[in-house]
Amino acid sequence: MDEEIEVSPFFLCPISLQLMKDPVTVSTGITYDREAIEKWLFSSQNKTCPVTKQQLTHDDDDDLIILTPNHTLRRLIQAWCSINTSYGIQRIPTPKPPTTKTLIEKHLKASDSPHLLIQSLKNLKTIASESETNRRCIESAGAVEFLASIVTKNNTNSSCSTEFAFDDDDDAEDEAIYILYNLHLTEQGLITLINFKNGEFLDSLLRLLQKGNYDSRTYSVFLLKSMSKVAEPTKLANLKTEFFFELVQLLKDQISKKASKATLETLIQLVEFGRNRIRAVESGCVTVLIELLLDCKERKPCEMILVLLEMLCQCADGRLELLKHGCGLAIVSKKILRVSTLANDRAVRILLSVSRFSATHLVVQEMLQIGVVAKLCLVLQVDSGNKAKEKAREILKLHAKSWSNSHCIPFNLLASYPSSG
Secondary structure (H helix, E strand, O other): OOOOOOOOHHHHHHHHOOOOEHHHHHHOOEEEHHHHHHHHHHHOOOEEOOOOOEEEOOOOOOOOOOOOOOOOHHHHOOOOOOHHHOOOOOOOOOOOOOOOOOHHHHHHHHHHHHHHHHHHHHHHHHHHHHHHHHHHHHHOOHHHHHHHHHHHHHHHHOOOOOOOOOOOOOHHHHHHHHHHHOOOOOOOHHHHHHHHHHHHHHHHHHHHHHHHHHHHHHHHHHHHHHHHHHOOOHHHHOOHHHHHHHHHHHHHHHHOOHHHHHHHHHHHHOOOOOHHHHHHHHHHHHHHHHHHHHHHHHHHHHHHHHHHHHHHOOHHHHHHHHOOOHHHHHHHHHHHOOOOOHHHHHHHHHHHHHHHHOOOHHHHHHHHHHHHHHHHHHHHOOOOOOHHHHHHHHHHHHHHHHHOOOOOOOOHHOOOOOOOO
């Protein structure tokens, strides 16, 4: 019988109950694994001890919560790992100490020399990749403005009016945009980017979306998605039309699943505003979404496409583009009962918008002939979600005179047709 390995509870992180790799103690005296407590503090934006719920102490210089390395516990864990190597336990390597604001500032100052800029950026990228604490320290040291200035310098590159006159401007910009993405900026950091030099950073993102390589375009849309979550409504409502053309082009190009998802999320946030719906439609968004939906097999992308399509169909131009596409109504109907309850609701919402505001005689007949009406009758018979049932019933009542006695609907479905009374 195999001997069981016992792990002392002192070796387990109170949050994740996993073996600690880098134990740190907070001001309440509780020890956590650094990765777990950083996720609690930074990703979840908490300021209290998970166990005691007390407020944690900040460092006045870095404005970061103090995490003190517990060297004694780390040595005990390493000793336990060494004793149990015969059971496949690997010794935990000595963790790197977190960076300091002073060290980050030295890297920023060293970049004043053109030939050292790229190396400074690579150093920052390495430091940022090591821990959440390092990322927050980099942000608090003023690196956001520094990195934004590198990206915006190329806005005037054609006139050669750059502070750093060297051949690696594009490399520096690529490094800077990646670091800004990888910092997972706080809300204040994102607002700093939005307001940087009266919107120059937004102009830079547009330029990168237009002319950047695949990586730069991807990181640009990631940043734009994050910025749009915290931006003032007036800034989002006045976004340049060119942004929508480039976002739609990103959807066409299908660079990666992550880039496509971020693009859909960004567009969903932007088209909350009526003007932006028109801009998105004029950029060809509806046609591209229908084409994507035709080939989409995964639940989450289907849901996002239908959410965005429903928002665009709230305007007349969006509905017109949907109806102009030969597969528009058919693919929306096809996704009902095949994806999720959310998809059912959004797809039926699209059909309801068409039925209310764009239902010409030809459209009404098309909905009957391609099976849309039959699908709506089926929605009433199966577990499709209450919202979808309610809207399906409303659509069927709207055009009962044209549909309720049609031979195009199977008898077993026609029996569930709601009365128009």
